[in-house]
Amino acid sequence: MPAYFSLFLFPFQILTIFVFHSIKSMSEKPLILVTNDDGIHAKGLRELVDVMQFFGDVIVISSEVSMSGKACGITVDQPLRATPVEEIHGVPTYKCNGTPVDSVKLSFNNLLDKTPDYVVSGINHGANTSISVIYSGTMGAAIEGSLHGVPSIGFSLDDFGPDADFSKAKLIVARIFQSVIENGIPEFSCLNVNIPTGKPKGIKICRQAHGKWVEEFEKRTDPHGREYHWLAGYFKNFEEDSVETDLHALKNNFASVVPVSVDMTCYKTLDHLKKWEL
């Protein structure tokens, strides 16, 4: 605990002794399910557990291998297993052979004795801003948590490196999680949090920026003369100047918080379609 104390006091006044006391005085610790899509060995997962232990009882479930890009994918064609593995920071830890969404589903239904109070996913190695929300396994887990009626958050750091420095990001995670404890999240939505590298200037509530990945598949030939392609590319932001977007926040060294809806209906288009003669 003293380690946290100093961590919180260091760069952010916003996270003060008050927080420390308010958590300590809670009559019962909340149960927090921690997962990710980078797999059980990822540094970001350990860092997230480290923060969450301050707020409640933690249980971890993740996959043996990376599940990056698995989106809201589920496994319907093979059985799932949750196997106890070496504890991370002394909390119960399981590996699951499925996707992040499978991990959350299995935890809620067969692993946990009671419904968790929170689902947190990450801290992802790499940002999940803008349209990346639809491809992200990190966000898949958070979306699944929200579908179970539980406040859920996906955290991502804008650094893909396996040894990324999460020290400042953890303060943002703690600050936002504290706000979720205090304010809740409206039902059937979750939060997509992206954190810049270095020292963030603060936190901004944003909407998802309008952009897309421009693929540039790398074409190669294997030793047997057969073509194969590696998915690569760059991100194109269609609205560089829109200050209310997550990409703008991150570019300007702010952490972004985007509320994500599980209702994918395009209501604007709904009005357009109603004019069709069908």
Added chain:
Amino acid sequence: MPAYFSLFLFPFQILTIFVFHSIKSMSEKPLILVTNDDGIHAKGLRELVDVMQFFGDVIVISSEVSMSGKACGITVDQPLRATPVEEIHGVPTYKCNGTPVDSVKLSFNNLLDKTPDYVVSGINHGANTSISVIYSGTMGAAIEGSLHGVPSIGFSLDDFGPDADFSKAKLIVARIFQSVIENGIPEFSCLNVNIPTGKPKGIKICRQAHGKWVEEFEKRTDPHGREYHWLAGYFKNFEEDSVETDLHALKNNFASVVPVSVDMTCYKTLDHLKKWEL
């Protein structure tokens, strides 16, 4: 062509000789990319190709195995291949070793000489109503098509059977596709079409129903004494009486058309969050 002619004249007056002529008189045939998530051997894929050949030049890409439940998942950790296979109904056909989204990305970037005019996905064996849109590989492909700025539609039949009867569904597919040709789809949204079994009463423009899958994992023990779980369950509709939803339409034997947005921002929650002190 005569086969279609009689098909169109039979149960739906809405698809008439006019349609036949309007397509015939187009100066250049549109290029239609057809894919699915049930795999290259699925009956529904063949049925969709069969309809689309009436409207334009068709190219097919799908996976060797089922990609059901792969959502908007992408493959980042292994190379992708698109291999020519036996043609379906005489059109160029490729199998891809990735997800439905991978198939679309690879087609746009490395397989096709020009950007297709439409992306259609399905006809899925099984409905993708309500929240199933976030898990569906069928819809993953359609969403990806819309991200490339191309009018895209996912079609699903409310019948999981491998030998499902698509004969009536094909008329709905043709009717809706004709409307898309005439009216377009607003950029960066796509359509999620679900079709009842039997003879549909008509087509309704809907919003996504509010509901969720209630999992009931089946717990078993393997011959080595280790536990495993099969994902199973049932769907719970939280708003049985809402007539404007896709589930209500389907239950009452109407095909449903839900416009789907790639912007997952929850704007209602955005206002709530802006009151937070961060």
